Amino acid sequence: MAVAAVRRLAATAPVPVFVARGGGTGLLPVELAFDARLRLVVSPRHATVLVAAGRFPGPLGVAVDRVHDQLPAPRGTLWWTADVDGDRPAALRDASVVTDADPVGSVVALHRDLCLGRIRSDAAVLADDPPNRFEGRGDHGQGGEGMMGGVPWGRPMAMTGDDRDGLALDRLPVVLGPFLPGFPNGLRVHAVLQGDVVQEAKLEVLDLGSGPRLDRLDPAAGGAQHDLRWLAEALRLAGLGALAVRAARLARAAPAPASRAALARLVRRSGLPAAWSGVGVIDGEDARARLVRRLDPSAPEGRSPGPSLERVAEVLVGQDWSDAVVTICSFDLPTDRAEAVIEAQA
Amino acid sequence: MLSVLASASAAFGSVLVAVFLARGWRAGKKGLWPFRAPFLGGGISETHAWSRFHARYYPMTLVFVAFEMEMMFMYPWAVVFVEEGMTAFADMGVFLGLLSLGILYAWREGAFRWQ
Incomplete structure (x- = not known):
């Protein structure tokens, strides 16, 4: 009785969702970012529902399997895709499939069913084995000999x-x-x-495959929309959730210049530009300069392609991990996201 | 009567705790290898993270602990402050002044730089 009441309460709470973006999705799916019924979390440990968006060929599929098994039970998986005949890794084999433009309703329904016990929690898809065998082997059961030998808990020292x-x-x-x-x-x-x-x-x-895309940018405002999606992602990364939601909301359609300018003002006041100052300098431009360039609504759309991956890797060496993530995020690296703008403008 | 009731409830409680512990122990035995792998966004760690790394807050911590201990002297001082008046105030001023020189020295030596 009491447990049933708690289950019903849990079913009405905002759904903690972890989004794994595959090929053909561009940046942060704004449809999921601003809805009050969902709560985007940054680690599968905090999620109930895994939304796998896009295509997952080869190594991407292996990665999605790993993330899938890291969600605590009860867990459910939703495959949001424009191409249901594409590669289907083990984690998505029993997943509910959504092809609509808006998967939020399906995510909420899946969460409710899980909480109320109407459907079973997803089973693990990977083998329940340590990365290397170690139990019962070696002098101390560490899987080898000597101080540094062996693979305690399955991994080398x-x-x-x-x-x-x-x-x-x-x-x-x-x-x-x-x-x-x-x-x-x-x-x-x-x-x-x-x-x-x-x-x-x-x-x-990694290979992102090819086929129909999930993100449909407005051809006239593709560049501006892309910038706002980028901004939403960056703000979320910086922990400025409310501003990120605002940017995501603007990114849905062609944004009005006035509202973009208002957002730019808020971001400047948030202190984010100062925090990014001096981080990830390439060609004399730091992450702050790249952020400020995106904030300017009058800036020409159509971005220059980002630096090569080798150059970015060189800059990462010697940085703290947090600065490294900011550096990576601040570019339009030549992966799926740049392609989205090119397609929208063609 | 009361003691019988107390023993019975204690026994019942112990059994309940034992059952829950056993269930937890059994649940912890299966299906956990993929679950408890560290979250690296779909990537893997090649070694485990029992590693020695540079504790860069170390000088800062030492300075903090040292100066926090100096503040202990302010408790007895606060007790006699009203009796002694300006003399105690000047004494403590000299003491804190010397300590501040220590902070300036640590600053110059780069103890507060995060690197």
Whole structure:
């Protein structure tokens, strides 16, 4: 009785949603960003519903499987796509499919059914095994011999290396993305971290497939819309949620210059430009300058293509991870997002 | 009668706790490897994160702890301040002045720089 009441209450709460953007979606799906019935979260740990938007061929599909299994139960998956015959990774095999322009209703319904126990929580799709076998092997069950040998908890020990600060501490090789908040679609970073400082970085764009797109930008205002979507993503990344919602709302249609100017004023007052000052300098331009350029409604639309991935990777080395994410987010990297504008203008 | 009731409820409570713990332990045994992998946006970590890294707040912390301890001297001082008057005020002024020189020195040496 009491549990049923709690379930009913939970079913009416805003749905915590994690969005994994695949190919053909452009930037942050604004349809999901400003709706009060949803709450976009930055980690699958906080989500009940996984919205997989777009195409997920090959390695993108593997990544979506990993993220899918990281949602706590009860969890549900929704595949929002314009191409139902495309690649369908294991995580999306039993997912409800939405092809409409607006998936919010379906997300809410899925969440309600999950909370009320009408449908079962998604099962895990990956094997329930550690990355390497270790249990019961070696002197101490660490999967090997000696102090640094073995794979305790399935992963090898970190090894030391020289770092930026003249110390020789442990290096942490990680593969980050493509579904990190603020990352352009399909971008994956192979990084070596020490603490939160990037020691080595390599950027890679995963195959995004081809076919019909989900984001339909207004041909006349494609550039302005794209800028606003970019701004919504950047503001969300900076923790300015209310401003991000405002930008996302404007990005739905061709925005009026007056409302864009008002948004630009608010962003300037928020202190974000100052926080981004001096971060990620390429060709004498920092993240602040790139932000200010986007805020200007009179600026010519049509963006120059961003710098090459190699140049961005060079700038990332030696940065804190937070600055590295700001640097990556501040460009129009040559992935899916730039393509969206080109298509809209053609 | 009361003691029997108390023992019965204690026994019932213990059984309940044991059942919940056992259920939690069993649930924790299955389906967790993919779930408890660190969230890296669909990527993976090649080593685990039991790593030594540069604690860059370290000098700042030391300076903070040192100066926080100096503030202990202000408690006895506050007790005698009313009796002693201006003398105590001047003494504490000299003490805090010396401490401020220490802060300026730490500042010059870059202890407050985050790098």
